[in-house]
Amino acid sequence: MHNTDPAAFAPVAEPVIRVAGLAKEYRVFDKPEGLAASVRALFHRTSRVVEAVKGVDLTVGRGEFVALLGPNGAGKTTLLKLLSGIITPTRGTASVLGHVPWERADDFRRRFALVMGQRNQLWWDLPAAESFRLHQEIYRIDPARFEKTRDELVDLLGVRKLILQPVRELSLGERMKLELVAALLHEPEVLFLDEPTIGLDVVAQHTIHEFLRDVQRRRWMTVVLTTHYMKDVAALCERVVVITRGDILYDGSLAEIVDRFTTHKIVTLDFDEAPDHSMIERFGFPCEFRGPQVVLRIDRSRIADVLPGILGSAGVRDVSVEDVPLEEIVAELFRSDARAAAVAEASR
Amino acid sequence: MARYFAIFLTFARACLVRDMTFRANFILECLTSLGWMSMNLAFYLLVFTFTSEIGKGTGWSKEPFFAFVATGLIINSVVQAFFMPSAEELTEMVRTGGLDAVLVQPLDAQFLLSMHRVDFSALANGAVGVGLLAWAMSRMDSTPPAVAWLLYPLLLLCGVAILYGLVIMLAAATILMGRNQSLYDFWFYLTNFSRYPAEIYSGPWGGPLRMICTFVIPILLVVNVPARVIAQPFTGESWVGVACAVIAAVVALVVSRLVFQRALARYRSASS
Amino acid sequence: MSGSLEAVRPAGPLQGLRTWWTMLKICLEERLVYRGDFALGTLMRFLPIVTQVFLWTAVFGATSRGDIAGYTRNDIVAYYLLTMLTRAFSSMPGLASGIARSVRDGSVKKFLIQPVDYVSFLLAARVAHKLVYYAVAAIPFALVFFLCRSYFPPVPDATTIAAFLLSLALSFLLGFFMEVTLGMLGFWFMEVSSIVFGYMLVQYLLSGHMFPIDLLKGTPTGIAGVSLADVVHWLPFEYTAYFSSAVWLGKVKGAQLVSSLAIEAGWVVVMAVACRVAWWRGTRRYSAFGG
Numbered sequence: 069m070h071n072t073d074p075a076a077f078a079p080v081a082e083p084v085i086r087v088a089g090l091a092k093e094y095r096v097f098d099k100p101e102g103l104a105a106s107v108r109a110l111f112h113r114t115s116r117v118v119e120a121v122k123g124v125d126l127t128v129g130r131g132e133f134v135a136l137l138g139p140n141g142a143g144k145t146t147l148l149k150l151l152s153g154i155i156t157p158t159r160g161t162a163s164v165l166g167h168v169p170w171e172r173a174d175d176f177r178r179r180f181a182l183v184m185g186q187r188n189q190l191w192w193d194l195p196a197a198e199s200f201r202l203h204q205e206i207y208r209i210d211p212a213r214f215e216k217t218r219d220e221l222v223d224l225l226g227v228r229k230l231i232l233q234p235v236r237e238l239s240l241g242e243r244m245k246l247e248l249v250a251a252l253l254h255e256p257e258v259l260f261l262d263e264p265t266i267g268l269d270v271v272a273q274h275t276i277h278e279f280l281r282d283v284q285r286r287r288w289m290t291v292v293l294t295t296h297y298m299k300d301v302a303a304l305c306e307r308v309v310v311i312t313r314g315d316i317l318y319d320g321s322l323a324e325i326v327d328r329f330t331t332h333k334i335v336t337l338d339f340d341e342a343p344d345h346s347m348i349e350r351f352g353f354p355c356e357f358r359g360p361q362v363v364l365r366i367d368r369s370r371i372a373d374v375l376p377g378i379l380g381s382a383g384v385r386d387v388s389v390e391d392v393p394l395e396e397i398v399a400e401l402f403r404s405d406a407r408a409a410a411v412a413e414a415s416r
Numbered sequence: 417m418a419r420y421f422a423i424f425l426t427f428a429r430a431c432l433v434r435d436m437t438f439r440a441n442f443i444l445e446c447l448t449s450l451g452w453m454s455m456n457l458a459f460y461l462l463v464f465t466f467t468s469e470i471g472k473g474t475g476w477s478k479e480p481f482f483a484f485v486a487t488g489l490i491i492n493s494v495v496q497a498f499f500m501p502s503a504e505e506l507t508e509m510v511r512t513g514g515l516d517a518v519l520v521q522p523l524d525a526q527f528l529l530s531m532h533r534v535d536f537s538a539l540a541n542g543a544v545g546v547g548l549l550a551w552a553m554s555r556m557d558s559t560p561p562a563v564a565w566l567l568y569p570l571l572l573l574c575g576v577a578i579l580y581g582l583v584i585m586l587a588a589a590t591i592l593m594g595r596n597q598s599l600y601d602f603w604f605y606l607t608n609f610s611r612y613p614a615e616i617y618s619g620p621w622g623g624p625l626r627m628i629c630t631f632v633i634p635i636l637l638v639v640n641v642p643a644r645v646i647a648q649p650f651t652g653e654s655w656v657g658v659a660c661a662v663i664a665a666v667v668a669l670v671v672s673r674l675v676f677q678r679a680l681a682r683y684r685s686a687s688s
Numbered sequence: 689m690s691g692s693l694e695a696v697r698p699a700g701p702l703q704g705l706r707t708w709w710t711m712l713k714i715c716l717e718e719r720l721v722y723r724g725d726f727a728l729g730t731l732m733r734f735l736p737i738v739t740q741v742f743l744w745t746a747v748f749g750a751t752s753r754g755d756i757a758g759y760t761r762n763d764i765v766a767y768y769l770l771t772m773l774t775r776a777f778s779s780m781p782g783l784a785s786g787i788a789r790s791v792r793d794g795s796v797k798k799f800l801i802q803p804v805d806y807v808s809f810l811l812a813a814r815v816a817h818k819l820v821y822y823a824v825a826a827i828p829f830a831l832v833f834f835l836c837r838s839y840f841p842p843v844p845d846a847t848t849i850a851a852f853l854l855s856l857a858l859s860f861l862l863g864f865f866m867e868v869t870l871g872m873l874g875f876w877f878m879e880v881s882s883i884v885f886g887y888m889l890v891q892y893l894l895s896g897h898m899f900p901i902d903l904l905k906g907t908p909t910g911i912a913g914v915s916l917a918d919v920v921h922w923l924p925f926e927y928t929a930y931f932s933s934a935v936w937l938g939k940v941k942g943a944q945l946v947s948s949l950a951i952e953a954g955w956v957v958v959m960a961v962a963c964r965v966a967w968w969r970g971t972r973r974y975s976a977f978g979g
Contacts, residue, residue: 094684149516149685152520153519153520154516154519154520154683154685155683155684155685156681156682170681172519174522174523175522177520177521177522178522180520181520182516182517182520184513184516184517187512187513187514187516187517188512188514188517189514189517191430191532193430193431193434194430198426198430201426202423202426202427205419205422205423205426206423206521206522206523207521207522208419444881444882444885448885451885451889452889452892455889455892455893455898456898458893459893459898459899462899462903462904462907463747463899465906465907466747466751466753466756466757466903467747467748467750467751468750468751469750470743470746470747470750471746471747471749471750472746472749472750474746474750601729601732605732605735605736608735608736608739609738609739611739612739612742612743612746615746616742616743616745616746617742618746619745622742625738
């Protein structure tokens with residue numbers, strides 16, 4: 069399922085999203101601490117410029133399912149807001165479906181949808197069914213088509229019983245599902261999702277993952293999803309764009325991240341009984357002893373050579389060779405980037 | 417456009433259903449606004465026991481003055497019912513990111529942000545205003561000409577338009593500043609100047625104040641022009657007031673829209 | 689600032705002072721965060737008076753009298769300015785509703801358990817709140833009063849000033865106890881807000897906020913020789929705004945001044961007792977329901 073051929077990511081159809089040198093800066097005023105500072109702040113406020121997005125380039129082809137992965141404050145939501153036209157950039161250009169997003173043309177807005185996790189877009193006081201009807205009016209959806217799409221989506225997510233209740237009475241998971249229905253009623257070509265599974269329980273997350281995969285495939289939608297959960301990425305996307313501190317750190321397939329960013333694999337040995345430590349340590353690799361189980365980190369280049377020797381050790385009952393978990397790789401990516409930034413900051 | 421009207425009706429209907437569900441609260445809100453209003457009416461009645469006119473030679477004796485008050489009640493209740501509730505919610509929407517959702521929809525943002533909520537209880541004052549107007553008109557010595565009756569509803573609309581323009585400007589400020597500057601306080605202070613006939617603003621301080629409130633922020637045109645047309649003798653000069661009100665209404669709508677669009681273009685959006 | 693501190697200890701005077709100083713600093717900082725609100729907000733509150741001044745000038749202009757119910761045009765302007773001051777002492781925004789809310793959501797329970805008197809605590813919090821407000825509002829107030837000094841009669845004599853200050857202190861206590869008693873009704877009624885609203889309405893009309901109560905001297909009540917002003921005189925409402933202002937302006941003198949102060953003090957005692965009784969009976973009822 070994972071294709072490691074880089075050529076597979078040259079957009080087959082026309083590029084739906086094209087971003088060049090896009091940047092967004094904010095001026096942030098410093099908050100005064102303490103009474104004296106508060107008084108001083110009346111007359112003079114210090115401020116600094118925050119670069120939320122620093123000159124980003126990105127191209128997404130039709131039908132792609134792309135994840136923007138990054139820690140909090142990385143700029144991924146800002147990037148999404150730029151692409152959906154909510155805010156205007158400081159520099160750079162972007163084109164989505166042939167439109168400049170921040171011009172907010174009605175033709176453009178009718179062709180995409182945005183769903184933000186934990187933020188409500190359905191009208192709070194209305195039952196979801198009314199919100200849907202409002203949607204139909206606003207997006208000018210043909211009535212017959214609207215009913216068919218609505219019924220299809222509502223049944224797929226199993227929320228038919230909920231649509232007559234006022235939205236504010238529903239749980240977060242239920243609301244999220246209804247938001248997704250509302251977003252897809254007008255059959256958008258592009259779907260932007262901002263942390264859609266945040267705060268949801270595992271079952272809800274799973275349902276939504278399945279739903280998104282299914283719907284995206286059937287309608288050939290282009291989907292851009294921001295998240296800081298590896299689970300979302302692993303379940304849904306082939307392509308990952310890693311963003312930290314406003315910059316794109318990596319743009320490519322998920323599988324390639326493993327290849328590119330790790331040097332070792334994890335070998336787990338199960339023994340009949342707790343082995344002699346020195347017997348394992350003499351191989352010279354970092355190892356962790358957990359009773360009858362030993363976990364080693366072995367350089368990938370040397371696995372083929374070393375593994376037979378280790379397996380020959382007395383009392384080995386079972387072995388597994390795995391990649392470093394994605395979470396760990398990505399977390400390390402973020403950490404090392406933050407460290408590099410701190411070093412750069414200190415050397416200035 | 418018919419589409420916008422249909423959408424507005426959906427919003428209005430939803431608000432009405434909600435008000436009828438929480439009926440006790442709705443009645444309480446009606447009584448609240450009626451309560452404050454009747455205190456003020458009592459005050460005016462008291463004032464008229466000491467004088468027969470507000471301002472010497474201005475023509476604002478008891479019945480014309482109450483026609484003035486009635487006109488103010490009608491115009492303000494329309495604004496309070498249809499535009500203020502949405503505008504007040506704007507600070508909350510900016511804070512929670514609800515504004516983002518609005519900007520993404522293929523619909524005019526100004527329309528959505530100023531009209532998605534209706535406060536029907538605010539119409540109670542307007543209803544009383546109509547009654548008060550009928551009472552005042554029936555007790556006046558002279559009756560206004562037919563043209564005055566025709567102009568009156570138009571001028572009421574102009575008054576609503578001018579106030580709407582002001583609401584939109586304040587909403588634009590809310591979007592730009594993001595912070596919780598209480599819209600309601602500002603509104604109260606601003607419209608407070610238009611509670612009484614413009615003639616009271618005379619003298620070295622009053623004159624300039626009257627000018628500012630007529631030509632810069634034309635709140636004095638809102639109630640004064642329609643009230644004068646219907647409660648004071650209608651002369652050729654009245655047409656000047658009518659023209660001013662209509663021009664001010666158009667300017668208010670156009671300028672406020674431009675300002676609002678600028679504010680949206682510079683919207684920062686709450687951080688995630 | 690709501691009236692809830694997490695750890696309240698029965699304190700010695702020095703600790704109490706330090707707590708107050710911290711509360712004060714926090715209040716001030718909070719105020720300063722709203723830069724725009726800072727001075728501008730206080731000045732803005734005087735704006736409605738501008739309209740009233742013009743209105744009364746027009747009223748006087750249309751009549752041929754020199755005064756209405758003993759007030760000249762200048763007197764009336766001075767009166768409105770003074771009521772801004774007197775109401776700064778007696779108005780307790782959010783006090784009644786805050787108490788009702790803490791009864792509703794149960795946060796009043798900690799005062800049933802801890803050896804702190806709820807009413808005294810509220811009083812201390814309000815005093816702190818008011819002090820911060822006066823500190824912040826003093827300059828705008830002084831500015832306005834200075835600019836408008838020509839409307840005022842000459843500064844009254846020492847006795848009148850003393851009576852004025854006494855009436856201000858009493859009006860603070862009166863406003864406080866009235867609102868606390870109202871809030872205590874939350875022990876019996878779910879929706880105290882309607883009752884509070886009714887109180888606000890009556891206050892608005894009869895406290896002198898809108899006009900000097902003397903204007904009601906000509907309003908008959910059906911009882912011979914008794915005007916509406918006389919009736920209001922015995923009610924507590926006029927003492928929250930009208931009375932102190934009238935004292936400063938010299939409209940209440942001699943024996944009447946003394947008797948009015950007595951009535952005001954009497955109402956303070958009545959309301960203080962009322963809120964005590966309400967607290968005692970309310971908490972008994974509350975505990976009976978298991979909170």
